[in-house]
Amino acid sequence: MLPATDGATPSADRFAALDALRRRVAIQCADAGExxxxxxxxxxxxxxxxxxxxxxxxxxxxxxAIVEHDDRPVVAARRLRCLAVLDGIIGG
Structure with a gap:
C-alpha cells in the first residue's frame, strides 16, 4: 500500500499511480481486468x-457505457468525464 499523506499534496508515488490509472482509462476498452x-x-x-x-x-x-455497448459518442463522453475527474484529483 502507498504511504498516506495529508491529502493536500500527493506524494510522488500517489501521483505516479494516478497518472498510470489515467493512462489506463484513456486506452481502456472492454477489459474487466483493467x-x-x-x-x-x-x-x-x-x-x-x-x-x-x-x-x-x-x-x-x-x-x-462500454459493457452496455452504448454509442461511441456516449462512451467517449464518459471516458472524458472519468479522465477529468482523475485530472482534478491529480491536480489537487
Missing part, C-alpha cells in the same frame, strides 16, 4: 472519501 486494477489503485491511494466516491462513480459510468 477495471479491477483501476479500483485497486483508487482504494490504495488513501484519497478523501469525496474524491474516491467521485472517481469510482465516473469509472463505473464509463465502464457501464
Amino acid at each position: 477495471g479491477v486494477k483501476a479500483r485497486r489503485v483508487l482504494f490504495s491511494l488513501d484519497l478523501p472519501a469525496i474524491d474516491l466516491r467521485t472517481a469510482l462513480d465516473a469509472l463505473d459510468n464509463f465502464e457501464r
